[in-house]
Amino acid sequence: MTNFTVNGKPHSFDGDPDMPLLWYLRDIAGMTGTKFGCGQALCGACTVHLDGAATRSCVMRIGDIDGQEVTTIEGLSPDGSHPVQVAWRELNVAQCGYCQVGQIMQAAALLNEVPNPSDEDIDAAMTGNICRCGTYPRIRNAIKQAAGGAK
Amino acid sequence: MASDYTPTNVSRRAVVLGLAAGSFVLSVPLSRLARADEEKNGKKKYGGEAMSGGLKDDPRIFLSIADDGTVTLLCNRAEMGQGVRTSWAMVVADELEADLARLTVNQAPGNETKFGNQNTDGSRSMRHHFVPLRRIGASARKMLEEAAAAEWGVAPEEVRAREHEVVHQPSGRRLGYGALAKAAGARDVPAHDALSFKTPDQFRYIGKSDVRLVDNMGITTGTAKFGIDAQIDGMLFAVVARPPVYGGKVKSFDATEAKKVPGVIKIVEIKSPDIPSGFLPLGGIAVVAENTYAAIKGRSLLKIQWNDGPNASYDSKTYRQTLETAASKPGKVVRSEGDLDSGFAAADKRVEATYYIPHLAQAPMEPPTATARVTKDGCEVWCSVQNPEAIRKDLSKRFGLPIEKVIVNCLLLGGGFGRKSKPDFASEAAILSHAMEGRPVKLTFTREDDIHHSYFNTVSVEHLEGGLDAEGKPTAWLHRTVAPTISALFGPDPKHESPTELGMGAVDVPFAIPNLLIENPEATAHTRVGWFRSVFNIPHAFAIQSFVGELAAAVGRDQKEFLLEIIGPDRKINAKDLSDTWIYGENPEKYPYDTGRLKGVINKVASEAGWGRKLAEGHGLGIAAHRSFVSYTAVVIEAAVSPEGDLTIPRVDIAIDCGAVVNPERVRSQLEGAVIQGVSLATISEISFKNGRAEQSNFDGYEVTRIDASPKEIHTHLVSPTGYDLPLGGVGEPGVPPVAPALTNAIFAATGKRIRSLPIRDQLANTV
Numbered sequence: 004m005t006n007f008t009v010n011g012k013p014h015s016f017d018g019d020p021d022m023p024l025l026w027y028l029r030d031i032a033g034m035t036g037t038k039f040g041c042g043q044a045l046c047g048a049c050t051v052h053l054d055g056a057a058t059r060s061c062v063m064r065i066g067d068i069d070g071q072e073v074t075t076i077e078g079l080s081p082d083g084s085h086p087v088q089v090a091w092r093e094l095n096v097a098q099c100g101y102c103q104v105g106q107i108m109q110a111a112a113l114l115n116e117v118p119n120p121s122d123e124d125i126d127a128a129m130t131g132n133i134c135r136c137g138t139y140p141r142i143r144n145a146i147k148q149a150a151g152g153a154k
Numbered sequence: 155m156a157s158d159y160t161p162t163n164v165s166r167r168a169v170v171l172g173l174a175a176g177s178f179v180l181s182v183p184l185s186r187l188a189r190a191d192e193e194k195n196g197k198k199k200y201g202g203e204a205m206s207g208g209l210k211d212d213p214r215i216f217l218s219i220a221d222d223g224t225v226t227l228l229c230n231r232a233e234m235g236q237g238v239r240t241s242w243a244m245v246v247a248d249e250l251e252a253d254l255a256r257l258t259v260n261q262a263p264g265n266e267t268k269f270g271n272q273n274t275d276g277s278r279s280m281r282h283h284f285v286p287l288r289r290i291g292a293s294a295r296k297m298l299e300e301a302a303a304a305e306w307g308v309a310p311e312e313v314r315a316r317e318h319e320v321v322h323q324p325s326g327r328r329l330g331y332g333a334l335a336k337a338a339g340a341r342d343v344p345a346h347d348a349l350s351f352k353t354p355d356q357f358r359y360i361g362k363s364d365v366r367l368v369d370n371m372g373i374t375t376g377t378a379k380f381g382i383d384a385q386i387d388g389m390l391f392a393v394v395a396r397p398p399v400y401g402g403k404v405k406s407f408d409a410t411e412a413k414k415v416p417g418v419i420k421i422v423e424i425k426s427p428d429i430p431s432g433f434l435p436l437g438g439i440a441v442v443a444e445n446t447y448a449a450i451k452g453r454s455l456l457k458i459q460w461n462d463g464p465n466a467s468y469d470s471k472t473y474r475q476t477l478e479t480a481a482s483k484p485g486k487v488v489r490s491e492g493d494l495d496s497g498f499a500a501a502d503k504r505v506e507a508t509y510y511i512p513h514l515a516q517a518p519m520e521p522p523t524a525t526a527r528v529t530k531d532g533c534e535v536w537c538s539v540q541n542p543e544a545i546r547k548d549l550s551k552r553f554g555l556p557i558e559k560v561i562v563n564c565l566l567l568g569g570g571f572g573r574k575s576k577p578d579f580a581s582e583a584a585i586l587s588h589a590m591e592g593r594p595v596k597l598t599f600t601r602e603d604d605i606h607h608s609y610f611n612t613v614s615v616e617h618l619e620g621g622l623d624a625e626g627k628p629t630a631w632l633h634r635t636v637a638p639t640i641s642a643l644f645g646p647d648p649k650h651e652s653p654t655e656l657g658m659g660a661v662d663v664p665f666a667i668p669n670l671l672i673e674n675p676e677a678t679a680h681t682r683v684g685w686f687r688s689v690f691n692i693p694h695a696f697a698i699q700s701f702v703g704e705l706a707a708a709v710g711r712d713q714k715e716f717l718l719e720i721i722g723p724d725r726k727i728n729a730k731d732l733s734d735t736w737i738y739g740e741n742p743e744k745y746p747y748d749t750g751r752l753k754g755v756i757n758k759v760a761s762e763a764g765w766g767r768k769l770a771e772g773h774g775l776g777i778a779a780h781r782s783f784v785s786y787t788a789v790v791i792e793a794a795v796s797p798e799g800d801l802t803i804p805r806v807d808i809a810i811d812c813g814a815v816v817n818p819e820r821v822r823s824q825l826e827g828a829v830i831q832g833v834s835l836a837t838i839s840e841i842s843f844k845n846g847r848a849e850q851s852n853f854d855g856y857e858v859t860r861i862d863a864s865p866k867e868i869h870t871h872l873v874s875p876t877g878y879d880l881p882l883g884g885v886g887e888p889g890v891p892p893v894a895p896a897l898t899n900a901i902f903a904a905t906g907k908r909i910r911s912l913p914i915r916d917q918l919a920n921t922v
Contacts, residue, residue: 019416022447030391030445035383036376038568040519041601042450045853048519076376083375092370095819098235098827100373101380101519101568126862133853135519135569136235137830138823139864 005069009034010078020066025049027065028075036076038104040133047132050105050112051075057112059131076104079111087111090149098136106132110146119150200741202282205273206543207266211286212343213294215268217246219339223318223332225252230262231283232274232540233369234518234567234574235827236886237820240368241280242287244359244817249291249352251315252331254359259368264542264562272564273541275575275685276738277783277884280816284882292349294338301337302329354814354878361875363818369566381538381565382523382598389525389594390419391446392586393453396438396607399846400681401429401463407439411455417448421456422589424582429463431682432644433544435578436607440586446598462846468680470613470842470849474510477615477677481508481636485675486650489661489733497630497669501621505708509616509697510911511894513841515608515848515856516686520568521601526583527594532559533587537580538567545577549584571831572685576609602851609684610841612637612655616697621669626709628720631670635660637693642679649676651690657736659694659780659891662729664749666722672733681843687831688887691782692894696912699778699895703902713899714760714777724750738784744881745784751873752779755788755809758873763790763807772796773804774903778892783884785812786873789829789892791865793900799918801901803833803865808889811873813880822870825889829868832893834859837914 004017009032016027023042028034028051037060040048044059051060052074060073079085083092087110090096097103106129113120113128120128125146134142202209210216210230218226227246233239239259247254262269271282295315302320303310306327313322321328359365372378397403409421419442426437439456443449498504524537533549542562550557567574583597599607614637621630639655641648651660651674661672686692706716726746729737737745756779765775772795779788792805808825815821838857842849850856874880898909901918909917 019447019451021451022445026445026447030447033385035379035385038380038520039382039446039598040521041853043601043852043854046519046601079375083371088374091374092366095367095370095823097367097370097373098237098823099233099519099567099569100235100369100378101566103373104376107374122866130860130862133519133858133860135517135571135831135858137827137859137864139830139861140826140868141823142861 005065007068007071007073009073010075016065020064022065023061024051024063024065024068024073025060028060034075034077036104038101040102040105047109048102048105050108050132052108052112055115057109076108079108085111086149087114087145090145094141094145094148096138096141096145098138102132102134106134106142110142110149113146114150120146200739202271202278204739205271205282207269207271209282209286210270211289211293213290213297214343216290217294219331219335221332221335223256223330225250225257225331227257227259228262228269229259230269230272231279232272232564232567232570234274234540234570236279236824237367237817238274238279240365241817241820243368244365245284245287246291248357248359249288250295251317253318254365256318261564264546264564266543272543273575275540275572277886277888281784281882281884284816288351289346289349292351293344296344296349297338297341298331298334300341301334305329305334305337354876360816361814361818365817365819379565380520380568381536382520382568384525384536384565384596386525386527386536386594389596390442390444390590391449392440392442392595392597393446393449393600393603394424394438394440394582394597395453395456395458396436396603397426397460398606399460399462399465399468401465402426403437403461403463404439405459405461407459408457409439412441412452415448415452415455417444418452419443420590422586424585430643430645433548433576433578435582435585442586442590442595450600465680466846468843468846470512470844473613473680474615477613477636478508480675480677481615481617481634483675485634485636485673487671488656488674489670489672492669494630494632494669494671498621500623500629502624503622503708504619505622505705506617506619507701507704507910509700511614511693511696512912513610513613513681514686514835514839515605515610515841516571516573517604517856517858518567518569518571518573521599521604522573522579523596523598524580524583525594525596526580526587527592528553528584528587529592532561533584534561534563535580535584536563536565538565538574539577539580540567540570540575541577545580548577548581552581552584553588571687572689573608575685601853605841605850605852605856606848608841609682611686611692612639612683612690614693616693618697618701620701620705622705622709626711628665628667628705629669631665631667633660633698634673634675635694636675636677637690638677638679638683640683640685643682643684647678649678650674653735655690657734658690658782659698660690662732662734662747662781663698664727664732664747664752665720667720688782688890691780691891692835695778695780695891696894699780699892700898700910703776703895703899704908707902714756714765717777717779718753718756721749721753724753738884740784747781751786751811752781755779755786755811755873758871759788759790759807759809762809762869762871763805765790770794772904774900774905776896776899776901776903778895778899780891782888782891784881785810785883785885785888787888787892789896791896791900793897793904795901795904795918799920801837801914801918803897805867805869806865807869807871809871809873810885810888812883812885812888813874814878814882815872815875818872818875821872821885824885825870826868828889829893830859830864832890833865833897836894836897836912837863840913
């Protein structure tokens with residue numbers, strides 16, 4: 004039995020401990036905000052926070068998260084008011100929007116660590132998150148705007 | 155405020171105008187009557203009128219107004235990042251005089267009989283629907299005005315709709331849309347010639363840049379529902395092991411170990427079709443389970459022997475040689491002007507070059523996924539698709555159901571780029587639900603499945619030869635394009651590019667060269683070739699715009715000046731004079747090739763980019779221009795190559811002339827995305843085959859551009875945003891084709907190295 008919390012609520016799982024957290028969230032807990040993109044930690048679509056750190060849920064064995072706190076997009080803020088979410092809307096960052104959940108979770112973790120990131124900081128932190136629509140220029144701008152707003 | 159994405163048009167509010175309240179009056183839309191007349195007269199149809207299902211503009215089908223005034227619009231095209239749901243709302247709200255903040259967008263299910271054409275590809279949505287959408291808004295506005303006039307007993311000319319209410323101008327009386335909706339809904343839909351439209355100076359939303367996306371809140375909070383997010387009570391989860399070679403079939407399989415995986419429920423063999431297989435699923439062995447992880451784990455334990463079939467030796471290295479050999483010899487003539495031999499005889503200098511572009515996979519971030527429930531009474535599908543009607547037709551035929559019994563709920567697409575024009579994944583989900591006796595099944599392509607079983611962009615060799623006279627003017631142009639055709643999906647081994655493919659930049663070159671020959675030697679398809687954003691324009695534009703750069707260099711001319719000169723004087727060329735029988739399905743009279751507009755985007759982008767400016771060591775500027783999807787685009791790229799051969803892109807400028815711009819903010823975002831997708835395919839993306847199998851599996855092998863390699867600056871320029879007198883052009887795709895040649899032209903300017911084979915990858919190492 005693995006016990007952990009998702010967005011502050013207790014969860015426990017006694018199935019296959021090899022199951023990636025992603026599929027637990029999507030198929031078992033029914034929380035579809037976290038997206039499947041590659042299954043190999045190559046694209047970042049599935050990014051969640053594990054004890055506050057950005058983590059690829061598609062390769063995180065559920066057996067390895069006992070006692071830990073998972074935060075998904077559904078729990079990043081109660082009402083979509085996290086500065087990153089606000090900046091994303093103000094700049095119309097999204098095109099299809101599918102990868103943006105992972106981008107937002109990655110960006111929020113970056114701003115926790117580096118409140119005023121440089122272009123190089125942003126590129127280094129965000130390079131694991133693919134967007135096929137090509138929203139990268141707006142992602143850079145939105146992160147800077149969120150950093151300004153977070154001061 | 156537009157809110158959550160709802161798959162079907164069900165509202166719990168009292169809805170008094172429109173379909174949802176059951177007040178829909180069955181009437182034959184005028185546009186259909188008009189079409190019937192045209193058919194009788196034998197007039198050829200073009201544009202949206204020529205598409206299956208045609209165009210619909212009955213407001214009762216698309217609009218409802220609740221008694222609290224909330225307007226609900228049904229969007230009949232797929233949202234895949236182009237912003238169609240937002241742009242639709244802007245157009246309708248404007249002509250309706252509605253407050254956009256009080257308009258909600260719902261998504262129409264698949265039904266072309268009711269909603270008109272829904273095939274969201276070819277950069278057609280706004281191009282075809284702008285006028286019908288304006289009619290929808292203007293019709294409903296007129297119905298509301300008439301209802302108010304009747305209520306007050308005044309002449310209709312005395313009332314005017316303004317900002318979600320109707321005002322009686324002499325008395326100042328006013329009624330909100332909610333209060334008027336019921337009476338308005340009982341009125342007849344006005345005839346087209348009774349409608350009045352706003353003039354552009356009266357627009358409040360159309361053409362304005364400050365509109366937020368209707369799906370922003372859902373997307374940023376994770377509540378937006380994409381196809382993969384469908385949750386149906388009691389659903390199971392499945393993946394399929396498909397034949398790794400196109401045309402392959404299962405010889406034998408052993409599922410003993412797979413069945414032992416906890417959560418695996420059933421193994422289902424899906425029959426493989428004969429090839430060419432069209433849109434049919436490839437068959438194979440499916441694992442149905444309680445969750446996706448169990449299905450994937452079960453699949454990894456299947457032992458399958460494949461019969462690989464006739465494409466087992468498909469090998470990209472040898473196939474490239476095959477294409478190059480074909481390109482070295484004459485082929486089917488697809489356009490001829492003047493006399494090529496005398497053109498070369500008059501030449502002082504002769505230049506030739508051969509270009510190569512490999513297969514590409516669309517790789518949308520949401521892989522193909524669908525959920526289906528099939529019972530004897532009907533079939534319901536939830537998925538993200540560009541062409542829902544194709545699914546309805548397939549499932550109707552497959553299960554012997556009347557098409558009305560096949561319901562396709564259209565959710566958001568996590569990217570499409572052409573991949574989701576094909577219904578194969580929805581068919582698989584339905585086959586599996588049927589095999590599970592009606593349990594709903596969610597079928598997911600893993601990323602590996604997506605990359606192995608794409609409908610790939612074609613692979614191409616383009617050979618060009620040019621003659622230049624003593625003054626550096628072109629005297630002869632020979633282009634041989636060799637690439638397997640998409641038609642090979644449907645027919646018995648066609649070996650030539652179809653008119654639609656040739657019309658994507660190969661025959662429709664607008665150059666003022668007296669002697670010109672375009673040939674299309676044979677090529678055989680050995681995998682599924684399909685649509686990828688901008689399709690055959692990619693190889694054609696890469697080769698042609700690179701070759702223009704090579705000709706300019708051969709005579710020591712400035713690229714931009716030479717490009718303008720080779721296009722020649724401003725003129726409007728009829729498609730038939732370009733041997734172009736397609737022009738994107740549009741009326742050739744309405745859409746001539748306007749060289750003035752092509753030169754306009756070149757001049758605009760060059761001026762904005764500071765063409766000719768002084769650059770740092772190792773930097774260079776390149777330019778390219780192209781018409782596709784009846785829009786004109788041009789790109790200037792600044793490339794920087796380090797002494798070690800590392801490429802960076804400090805700046806890209808891109809200009810489009812697509813006629814009037816409805817949603818400038820989304821046009822700019824489409825151009826930004828097109829630049830990055832163009833950079834991706836130019837620099838690192840490649841699908842190659844060995845032993846019939848795609849050699850790449852995931853984003854480690856099939857690389858796509860990430861943020862750190864993305865251009866540092868992208869500047870977008872709209873050339874005729876208020877050109878309401880011009881016919882609308884496409885937007886989603888036309889940004890892509892000129893990017894790769896602008897980049898390789900810039901690399902040549904920076905380094906003297908000419909890239910003729912994509913992707914560039916490490917070709918710049920140690921060359922500087």
